[in-house]
Structure formats: C-alpha cells, structure tokens
Amino acid sequence: MTFSIIKTKDGSLGLINNELGEVYHCLFGAKTQAREKFINPVKKLDTKPLSILDICYGAGYNTKTALLELKNIESIDCVEIDRELVEFSFSFEFDLRINKIIEDNYKNPSFITFYIDDIRKIVKKLNKKYDIIFYDGFAPHKDSCLWSEELIFEVCALLKQQGLIVTYNHSKPVLSAFFKAGMFIGKTIVDNRIIGSVASKDKTLLDYPLSDYELGTLKTKSAITYKDKNLSLTHKEIVNNRKKEVEYSKRQTLSSYIKKNMAKN
Numbered sequence: 001m002t003f004s005i006i007k008t009k010d011g012s013l014g015l016i017n018n019e020l021g022e023v024y025h026c027l028f029g030a031k032t033q034a035r036e037k038f039i040n041p042v043k044k045l046d047t048k049p050l051s052i053l054d055i056c057y058g059a060g061y062n063t064k065t066a067l068l069e070l071k072n073i074e075s076i077d078c079v080e081i082d083r084e085l086v087e088f089s090f091s092f093e094f095d096l097r098i099n100k101i102i103e104d105n106y107k108n109p110s111f112i113t114f115y116i117d118d119i120r121k122i123v124k125k126l127n128k129k130y131d132i133i134f135y136d137g138f139a140p141h142k143d144s145c146l147w148s149e150e151l152i153f154e155v156c157a158l159l160k161q162q163g164l165i166v167t168y169n170h171s172k173p174v175l176s177a178f179f180k181a182g183m184f185i186g187k188t189i190v191d192n193r194i195i196g197s198v199a200s201k202d203k204t205l206l207d208y209p210l211s212d213y214e215l216g217t218l219k220t221k222s223a224i225t226y227k228d229k230n231l232s233l234t235h236k237e238i239v240n241n242r243k244k245e246v247e248y249s250k251r252q253t254l255s256s257y258i259k260k261n262m263a264k265n
Helices: 031-046 063-071 083-089 096-107 119-125 149-158 172-180 212-217 236-249 252-265
Strands: 003-005 013-017 049-057 073-079 113-116 131-135 157-168 184-192 194-198
Touching: 003 119, 003 252, 031 063, 031 131, 031 157, 031 194, 049 063, 063 073, 063 096, 063 131, 083 096, 113 236, 119 149, 149 157, 149 172, 157 184, 172 194
Parallel strands: 049 073, 049 131, 073 113, 131 157
Antiparallel strands: 003 013, 157 194, 184 194
C-alpha cells in the first residue's frame, strides 16, 4: 500500500503518500480543507446543473463533500492515477450513503466517471467543458508534473466561461501559469488568511481578486513557471529546468520588487 492513515486536527482521518512523504490533505483537517478550500468558493454556482472535474481525486474528500453540500450536480469526472487509493476511498471516513454512491458509479458509471491515469494523459481526452474544476495535486516541490504551465493551459481550456477552478495552491509559479492562460485570479480567504486560489474567465465570479501589487509579483523571478512542453517530463527534469531558467533570468527578484514598492509608499 502506497499510503497510510493519519488523524487530522479536526478529528477526520487523512492519508499520507508513503513514497512522497506528502499528505493528501492538510493536517489541520481533511474535511475542513475540502469544505473551506474547494466547496465554499463554488457554492455561488450551485443554482444550475453543474459539471465537475476532480483532478487528483485522492481519497475523494472533494467529490464526497460536493455530493453532500451541492444540490445541483449533474456530472463528476474524477481523475486519479492510483487505482488502489480510489478503491480504498469507498470505505474510507465518510457518509456511508455517499461512499456507496461513488462505489456504485465506479463499477457502473451513471453520473460519476473515473479516469485512472496520469492527468497529463487524460486532459486532452476530456471532450467537454466544466462549471467547476477541483485542482488538488501534490505540492509542486513534490510533484511539479501536476503544475506545469502546459498542463494548466490544458485544464483552463476545459473550463466554461462562467466556471471556477479552485485549488489550495497559491504559489507564484502556479498563479503565473493561470495568469498566462488568460485567467482572472482570486484568493480564498478564511479568518483573514489566504488558504487557496480561484481562477475564472469571468472576473465577476471572484470574491477576492488579486490586487495590482499581487499581480506585479507574478512578473518576478519567483513566479517563473514550471515547464513540461510535451507533458512527459519527470518531476526532477521539470524542477532542474526551472532552476536553470530562474538562474539565468533577467527578471526582477521578488525581494527587489517588494523593496521598490515599499519605497513608493
């Protein structure tokens, strides 16, 4: 088994990937993260039939919480590379009725469809547009393959005009990739803390859009994106290539940008 069970701070169980040493959800709380970072930001869309894409399904918390809290789900497509993890999720830490719905759909797809493969292989095969995209891959320092500029471009192309992409990730290389894909970018804020990001083709859907100052940071060295031209490089190759690009870049450093803006004020 490539994963182990852990208990998170809100009392819910979570999982840790033994190979990467990375948790599938934050230690603060698996259920809390799913609700605050993924479900609450999209509830404004829950007035019409919703099509959802769950990238990196993992233990299924985002899909399960969506089934509990969103009333107008029409379809969910779940992408996960680990078949064992998907099948484990049917009996893991959640409402038994919801688990049963997911398991039944896994065996006989009705409105939930599973794609068991690398998202980089699946993304171009998804011949539809989505209202909501949950983007929940491991952090870039563990698996940069999931956050390359090229993959993010492909994901953004799957979003409807009035749709939302939601993620816990608010690192500058990832936000820069969304920006380069033509998306408007916002923050998910809870208790005055930034806990995630949202991206949309419709700026009016953002509750907390990035400020001009924050957008300016995306032009610094720290925001240079991960590159994976043919969606086939290894994590190590992607990280090493970015390291070289940052090293030779003539972009302004983030610290220099901050100092200059402090001086203006």
